[in-house]
Amino acid sequence: MKIIGTGSALPKKVVTNDMLTEFFDTSDEWIRTRTGIETRRILTDESLLDLAISASQRALDAAGLKAEELDYIICSNVNNNYVYPSMSCMVQGAIGATCPCFDIRIACAGFVYAMDIAESFLQTGRAHKILVLAAEEPTRFCHWKQRETSVLFGDGAGAAVVTEGGEYLGARMTTISNTEVLFQRNRLEPTPFEVEGVYVDHPMVMQGREVFRMAVSSCSKEISYLLEETGHKVSDVKYFLLHQANMRIIKGIEQYLGGTDEQYPTTVQKYGNTSSASIAILLDEQVRANAIDRGDLIVMSGFGSGFTTGSLLMKY
Numbered sequence: 587m588k589i590i591g592t593g594s595a596l597p598k599k600v601v602t603n604d605m606l607t608e609f610f611d612t613s614d615e616w617i618r619t620r621t622g623i624e625t626r627r628i629l630t631d632e633s634l635l636d637l638a639i640s641a642s643q644r645a646l647d648a649a650g651l652k653a654e655e656l657d658y659i660i661c662s663n664v665n666n667n668y669v670y671p672s673m674s675c676m677v678q679g680a681i682g683a684t685c686p687c688f689d690i691r692i693a694c695a696g697f698v699y700a701m702d703i704a705e706s707f708l709q710t711g712r713a714h715k716i717l718v719l720a721a722e723e724p725t726r727f728c729h730w731k732q733r734e735t736s737v738l739f740g741d742g743a744g745a746a747v748v749t750e751g752g753e754y755l756g757a758r759m760t761t762i763s764n765t766e767v768l769f770q771r772n773r774l775e776p777t778p779f780e781v782e783g784v785y786v787d788h789p790m791v792m793q794g795r796e797v798f799r800m801a802v803s804s805c806s807k808e809i810s811y812l813l814e815e816t817g818h819k820v821s822d823v824k825y826f827l828l829h830q831a832n833m834r835i836i837k838g839i840e841q842y843l844g845g846t847d848e849q850y851p852t853t854v855q856k857y858g859n860t861s862s863a864s865i866a867i868l869l870d871e872q873v874r875a876n877a878i879d880r881g882d883l884i885v886m887s888g889f890g891s892g893f894t895t896g897s898l899l900m901k902y
């Protein structure tokens with residue numbers, strides 16, 4: 587796999603920590619010290635689809651490709667206003683692509699899983715040019731009476747166009763079924779046959795400390811195994827593009843693996859946790875800042891509800 591173009595898009599509304607004190611008993615100081623988040627972007631008059639289309643178009647422009655040339659679109663998305671069709675179907679029509687597409691729902695690790703699926707399609711020759719997209723509006727999953735979760739998230743979309751000809755050195759995807767630490771239950775239409783109490787909707791439940799512990803531990807170990815399996819050292823890697831959930835989680839992983847602060851770029855302070863879009867947005871920012879050169883080794887690693895972890899090592 588070779589990344590030939592990246593793009594991202596964020597809502598225009600910047601929401602500061604101080605602005606959140608209007609809705610919750612919280613403070614800028616609490617949010618900064620516990621999470622590192624200073625601002626996040628939240629959708630107002632745009633839709634998530636608008637962001638997904640912009641990010642995709644930017645990635646295609648950067649790749650110098652027309653949408654008709656795409657062989658597949660894979661989109662990571664947990665939730666949006668449409669139950670169906672999938673986000674990728676809506677993006678396909680809007681950008682003028684004609685290829686097959688599908689969505690995956692693996693929460694915050696979704697972009698890394700989508701990249702790994704794209705790699706398999708390239709390996710088998712099923713596709714040659716793939717748009718890998720992540721578009722998420724986690725601020726719409728939050729129960730806006732819960733300060734524990736609502737302060738953490740932001741909305742956004744990021745995309746990469748990939749093709750053959752690069753070096754995808756390895757990947758590790760893990761799933762440990764744990765449905766208690768981080769979940770949300772949807773409201774479904776009741777049927778006359780439903781037995782009361784079987785289907786209950788529930789706003790987001792997050793056992794923050796446990797998620798924190800699992801994130802640091804699984805991401806650190808998986809990246810270590812990946813480097814070991816492929817015969818690489820931390821110092822060989824230019825950037826660890828980690829899921830941007832919490833600055834303290836990123837620092838925890840850095841402490842375990844070692845290396846310098848420069849190897850762990852962050853956007854969480856500006857955008858909060860944008861779920862699976864966070865790694866795609868971070869990648870795009872690094873590419874657009876000319877911070878990554880061809881041949882640089884990059885690790886992408888995400889974790890989230892499931893509990894799922896996905897890590898990959900590739901040459902940019």
Ligand code: COA
Binds near residue numbers: 794
């Ligand atoms: N503002 C002010 N106080 C808050 C608060 C907020 N937004 N949210 C929680 N608190 C309070 C709690 O009620 C608790 O009060 P108490 O001591 O009186 O009971 C106190 O702050 C400490 O809460 P605690 O949960 O111990 O804090 P923490 O240091 O674990 O930080 C998280 C909380 C959520 C920031 C942290 O656990 C975390 O980031 N977890 C991972 C979350 C994540 O990344 N989720 C997505 C994964 S993809």
